[in-house]
Amino acid sequence: MAAVLFDMDGTLIDSEQLWAISLQQLAGEYGGQLSEDARLRMVGTDMPTSMGIFHADLGQEHRDYAFSAERLVSLTGELFAQGLPWRPGALELLTEVRAAGVPAALVTSTERRLVKIALDTLGPFDVIVCGDEVGNSKPHPEPYLTAARLLGVPIERCVAIEDSSSGVRSAIAAGARVIGVPCEVALPGDLGAHLLPTLSGVDLAYLRGF
Structure with missing residues (x-):
């Protein structure tokens, strides 16, 4: 080896539950709620794929994916900084x-x-x-x-x-x-x-x- x-x-x-918290917070900011099925489909995927699943689940495909990704990383970073x-x-x-x-x-x-x-x-x-x-x-x-x-x-x-x-x-x-x-x-x-x-x-x- x-x-x-x-x-x-x-x-x-x-850390997946920390991602779940920030995803739900972002969904709430958009006036929606992320389904558990969508969240689990996001596990292990890259950010563009995750944002595609996220917006589709909320029925908000019109949103700027890059802006959402930036906000999600910011929210998750705050949680990471509290300890993992x-x-x-x-x-x-x-x-x-x-x-x-x-x-x-x-x-x-x-x-x-x-x-x-x-x-x-x-x-x-x-x-x-x-x-x-x-x-x-x-x-x-x-x-x-x-x-x-x-x-x-x-x-x-x-x-x-x-x-x-x-x-x-x-x-x-x-x-x-x-x-x-x-x-x-x-x-x-x-x-x-x-x-x-x-x-x-x-x-x-x-x-x-x-």
């Missing part, structure tokens, strides 16, 4: 990876400005690939291929850890071995990932042997 590639939202930190809860087992695994000197990348669909806030909780990574810094977001393989290239390691020797279908598809398409730990939405069993309920009890020996 040459490196570990971590997704962020829903994988390392339990870890997903079960994530801190322990990340701490062991760092202590062992294994290269680690953060590969997320979230924009860099929010990731900077999250890093106050997460700590440093050898490489960070953000959603607004690649030409193609998950489920395209580009984010994970970019991380492996920046680390200087073969993607086939990397283990990626993801919570969403789009993230798993991205890592699988790139050629990584993938552990899926669903958070908000169940992961289908036919994606090609090794599925676990959480990262509790997962250590380096497990990553090297699965």
Whole structure:
């Protein structure tokens, strides 16, 4: 195993509910209410896709998607700055990876400005690939291929850890071995990932042997 590639939202930190709060606040500002079905369909998607689902669910496709995205990021940033809860087992695994000197990348669909806030909780990574810094977001393989290239390691020797279908598809398409730990939405069993309920009890020996 040459490196570990971590997704962020829903994988390392339990931030999806914070996104839910800011989405509902934005919907309220627009005089509407976001359905739970639409919110769950937004999990793991890039911002343009999320804003398309958001506006369609509200019946307000006429709104400026870029303006809505800017407002959503601002609202979510305020919540991120108050502190981010870890997903079960994530801190322990990340701490062991760092202590062992294994290269680690953060590969997320979230924009860099929010990731900077999250890093106050997460700590440093050898490489960070953000959603607004690649030409193609998950489920395209580009984010994970970019991380492996920046680390200087073969993607086939990397283990990626993801919570969403789009993230798993991205890592699988790139050629990584993938552990899926669903958070908000169940992961289908036919994606090609090794599925676990959480990262509790997962250590380096497990990553090297699965």
